[in-house]
Amino acid sequence: MDEIAIRVSGVGKTFKLPHEKSGSIKNLAINFYKRNKSFDLQKALNNISFDVKKGEFIGIVGRNGSGKSTLLKLLAGIYEPTQGTIEVNGKLTPFIELGVGFSPDLTGRENVYLNGALLGFNRKEMHSMYKDIVDFAELHKFMDQKLKNYSSGMQVRLAFSIATRVKSDILVLDEVLAVGDASFQRKCFNYFMHLKRTNQTVVLVTHDMEAIRQYCDRAIMIEEGNIVYQGHPEEISQEYQKLFALEVDKDKTEYKDDKKDRWGTEKIKTTHSHVVVGDEQIIISAEFKANENVDAPVIGFIVLGPDGKNILEGNTHRLKFDTKPMKKDQVLKIEWTFQNVLKNGKYDLTLAVCDQSLVEYYDWFNKATTFNVNKEGSTGGLIDPQIKIPKFAVT
C-alpha cells in the first residue's frame, strides 16, 4: 500500500433523480400515502477499479456524459460511492473549478487565506505560501483591494496562482484549469510539465488528447460508466478517436441534402459534394447548378476539425482561379486536392458559392459532408503530414 496513492475498488455510483416537484412536503405526503417511488435511478458509474501509484500522472478521458466528472468528484470526496471503496493515501487536493468560495467583498489577501482554508490548509501553511502566490499572480499592488475591483483576468490569475502553488501529496485536476488566453494556457502547460518533472501524483480529467499524450504516464478511458480501456496514453488517444470515427460510420452522411444548415440567395445551389481521403492526398469534389444566369462565381470550401474549428480554407478567388459565367440550368463541377496533413478524426466540409465581390452569397452550405481521416500510425501534434527520413548516418 506504500506505493499506492489512490486505490479505487469496485466503485459504483447511482444517482436518485427526483421526479418534478417532489421536493415539497405536500408531495412527500402524497407519495408516502401512495407508496410511490418519487425518484428514478440513474447509474453513472459501474464497478470501477484502478490504482494510482505514487508519482504517477494519470489521465481520465471520456466523452461528455461518460461519467468522468462523477469519478472526479468521487475521488475528491465530494460524492460518496454507492458501492465499493476509495482509499486515499496522503493529502488529496481537488481543483474542480478555480476560485471556489471567492468572495467579491473581501480583499485579495483575505480571499487567498479563505481559499487556502477551504482547500484544507491552515493559516501557518498559507503564510509560507502567500508570497509565492502573489509573486506568481503578479498582483502585489492589488492584494489589499476588494476582489470585485479586479478584472476577471486578474481574478483568474489569482485563483490559478493559488491552485498551482499549493503543495499536496495528490492533485486531482479538472481540465477547466486550462481555459483562458494563449499566455495563460502556456502557464498551464508549464505547470503541468513541472508537475510531471517533479513526479507529483496527479489525476487529470480531460478530453484533450494532446494533454494526455504530453503529460500522462497512463490513461483510463471511460464510456457509459465503465472503464473500457486503460493503458499507454498513445493507445488511449487512438482508442478515443476511434470512438468518434465509429459515429460517422454508423450514420454515413456523404452529402446531406437538408435545408437546415444553409442560407443564401440560391442563384447557384450546391447539388452534390464528396470527399475522398487517401493516405497522401485528399480530394474534394463538388457540383453546383445555376438557377438563373449569373456572372463568374467564387467557389470555396472550409474543412472543420473535430472541435468545430476551421482547419483550412480554400476558394477560387484566393487561388486566383478564373471561373466562368453560368447560364440557367448549367451544372458546374469542381475538384480541389491537397496533401493529407490531417490528424485522425472526424471532419466536416462546408461549401460556399458567392459573387466576385464576395458580397452576395448564393449558397452557404454548412457541413455539407462529413468525412473521416484514419491513417496508420498517426502522430501527435496539430497536423500530421507524411514525414520522410532522407538522411540518416551514424559517425
Add this chain to the structure above:
Amino acid sequence: MNHIFSKQNRSLLGELVATDFKLRYQGSILGYAWTLLRPLLLFTILYIVFIKFLHVNYGIPHSAVYLLVGIITWNFFLEITSGSVSAIVARGDLIRKIKIPRSMIIISTSLSGVINILINVIVIAIFMILNHLSPMISILWIPLLLFELYIFALGLAFFLSAAFVKYRDISYIWEVICQVLFYLTPILYPISKIHWPIVKTILFMSPLTQTVQAVRYALVSHDTYTISNSTNNIFLILAPFAIVILTFIVGITYFRIKSKTFAEDV
C-alpha cells in the same frame, strides 16, 4: 478523514467565521452597531407596549433589565436556528466543488450567533449599571446556561439545515414555529400569570423557558421563578436537559446521514 476539531478544520472554521463577520454588515453605514441596535429597538418597542402601556408586572424589581435579558437570550436561540436553515443551500457552490466537512458550515454560522451575544453582553451591562443592579455571584452560571442553549440551538440547526436541502418548506414552517415558541416562552409575560398547572409544567419542561428563566435568575433577581425553585420533581427538573441532549443527538445524526448526498441534492 480528518478529525472534526483537527488543526485544518479549526483553521477553516476561523476563516469562515471571520468571513461571515466581515461580510455581515457590508455596505451598511452603521455596520456592527446593528448587532446592538436590533435587539435594542425590539426591546424599546416591547418595553413601551408591555411595561408602560399594559403595565405587565413581573413581580420583581428591574423589570426593564428582566425583559431585555429575556429578549437577548431568545434572540441568541433565534439567530442560530433561523440563520442556519438555509446555510447549507446558500453554500451549495462550495459543497458541490470542494471537499469540506459539511458540519463546519453549520458550526461557523452558529458561531456568528455566539459572537453576537457576546457583543450584546455590553448592552446588558450598560442597562444593569443604569438600573443600579450589581452582579451576583450566580453570574458564573451564565456561560453554562448559554452553552446549554447553544447545544439545543445547534442540534436544531443541524436538523433544519439538512432537511431544508430537500424540503424548502422548512424555512416557512420554522418561521411559524419560532413565533409559537416565542409566545410559549415567558419572555413578555411573567410565568406566574399562568394558572393552569399542566401548562405551567409543560412550559417548564421546555429548554427555552428553563434557560431564559435561569439566566434571569442568575443575572437579575433570585425571585425569578425557575424550574428548580418551583418543584421538587427530579424528572421535571431534568426534562429540559434531556430534551437538549436528545435534540442534539437526533439533529447531528440526521445531518450525518443526509450530508452524504448534499453534493447531489443541493
